[in-house]
Amino acid sequence: MSVMRSDLGTMKILHLKKRGCFLLKLLCLVVLMLIFCEFLVYYVVIFQCHWPEVKIEALRSSRQSSASVLKAMFLSDTHLLGEIKGHWLDKLRREWQMERAFQTALSLLEPDIVFILGDVFDEGKWSSSQAWADDVRRFQKMFRHPVRTELMVVVGNHDIGFHYEMTTYKLKRFAKVFNFTSGKLITRKGVNFVMVNSVALEGDGCTVCSRAEAKLMKLSHKLNCSQQQEQNHSNKRCSGVEQLPASEPILLQHYPLYRRSDAECTGEDSALPEEKNTPFKEKYDVLSREASQKLLWWFHPRLILSGHTHSACEVLHNGKIPEISVPSFSWRNRNNPSFIMGSITPTDFSLYKCFLPLESRVTTIYCIAGALLGLLILAHLQLFNPPFYFAQHLIRKHKAV
Numbered sequence: 001m002s003v004m005r006s007d008l009g010t011m012k013i014l015h016l017k018k019r020g021c022f023l024l025k026l027l028c029l030v031v032l033m034l035i036f037c038e039f040l041v042y043y044v045v046i047f048q049c050h051w052p053e054v055k056i057e058a059l060r061s062s063r064q065s066s067a068s069v070l071k072a073m074f075l076s077d078t079h080l081l082g083e084i085k086g087h088w089l090d091k092l093r094r095e096w097q098m099e100r101a102f103q104t105a106l107s108l109l110e111p112d113i114v115f116i117l118g119d120v121f122d123e124g125k126w127s128s129s130q131a132w133a134d135d136v137r138r139f140q141k142m143f144r145h146p147v148r149t150e151l152m153v154v155v156g157n158h159d160i161g162f163h164y165e166m167t168t169y170k171l172k173r174f175a176k177v178f179n180f181t182s183g184k185l186i187t188r189k190g191v192n193f194v195m196v197n198s199v200a201l202e203g204d205g206c207t208v209c210s211r212a213e214a215k216l217m218k219l220s221h222k223l224n225c226s227q228q229q230e231q232n233h234s235n236k237r238c239s240g241v242e243q244l245p246a247s248e249p250i251l252l253q254h255y256p257l258y259r260r261s262d263a264e265c266t267g268e269d270s271a272l273p274e275e276k277n278t279p280f281k282e283k284y285d286v287l288s289r290e291a292s293q294k295l296l297w298w299f300h301p302r303l304i305l306s307g308h309t310h311s312a313c314e315v316l317h318n319g320k321i322p323e324i325s326v327p328s329f330s331w332r333n334r335n336n337p338s339f340i341m342g343s344i345t346p347t348d349f350s351l352y353k354c355f356l357p358l359e360s361r362v363t364t365i366y367c368i369a370g371a372l373l374g375l376l377i378l379a380h381l382q383l384f385n386p387p388f389y390f391a392q393h394l395i396r397k398h399k400a401v
């Protein structure tokens with residue numbers, strides 16, 4: 001009797017051990033799947049991106065031959081969700097994805113400087129001061145960066161509101177965090193960038209608009225004088241003006257310059273075919289024709305990068321000035337977000353688009369892994385016996401009778 005009892009006890013322990021072992025294996029599989037889809041996948045995909053080559057001849061012939069190439073990263077429309085329209089799960093998911101993508105890009109690509117082309121927040125246009133503080137805290141955590149990498153942010157309509165809802169208060173609180181209001185000129189490794197407050201280019205003479213225009217004209221004067229001084233043209237109006245590298249600037253702004261629609265845009269991440277022919281509204285989807293002309297006259301840029309449309313496009317202004325629409329960096333707006341990598345010298349530049357993992361692909365991996373786990377559990381519970389074993393089981397039963 002006692003022997004039978006101890007046999008039963010051993011069998012029970014063995015059964016429990018087997019079950020424990022199986023559960024442990026399942027747990028390992030789930031953890032591995034999570035590590036791959038939420039962490040490693042960013043490394044696998046972004047590892048394939050590389051800094052484009054710039055023409056060395058151009059670099060050698062320039063006066064800045066000793067200057068190294070500036071590695072700049074451009075992304076746009078992160079739209080961190082706010083407390084009113086953002087669901088907590090949506091927020092958590094999107095922000096995790098962007099944080100992982102950004103942090104992986106920083107560690108693998110080591111850019112010198114990163115520019116975000118506006119609409120950092122989704123609800124900056126109406127958020128309370130408390131909600132704003134919370135959004136800013138999350139932004140600073142997601143987009144944390146080492147000292148060797150600079151982060152510059154251009155203002156967008158979702159950060160301070162469209163022109164009709166933009167106030168000095170909203171612009172000031174944005175400026176407090178990002179040190180950007182009307183416009184800014186920054187020079188790195190001999191390359192000039194002009195950051196534009198495109199929301200303030202309404203042209204109606206409002207206080208913020210007048211300030212922005214005045215600031216841009218001042219910057220344009222500074223740049224023009226630097227170019228004239230480089231060519232040894234003396235100009236009285238330039239006396240006392242700080243000398244900058246004579247390189248033509250790169251414009252960075254949220255709204256694109258005026259274009260009729262996205263009909264001419266090509267590429268896998270351009271607008272959807274049904275949206276491409278929708279005409280753009282001036283001062284809403286794109287800058288007005290007048291403001292666009294002014295920017296081209298003032299700065300004679302060699303390149304323009306803008307955001308706002310969430311889709312990709314390449315436009316040529318006046319037959320020679322390229323503008324790149326940088327698509328949204330958030331999976332909430334696209335299945336295939338991306339950022340632009342630019343190798344830039346004072347005389348030349350070369351751009352490359354780095355795509356992030358496709359959200360649909362990550363979802364497919366989860367679905368396949370989920371189905372496999374389901375099958376394993378079914379097999380373990382012996383509800384999934386193949387017909388052969390089932391028949392054998394029946395015969396054995398029959399013989400016993």
Ligand SMILES: [Zn+2]
Nearest residue numbers: 119156157308
């Ligand atoms: Zn926008």
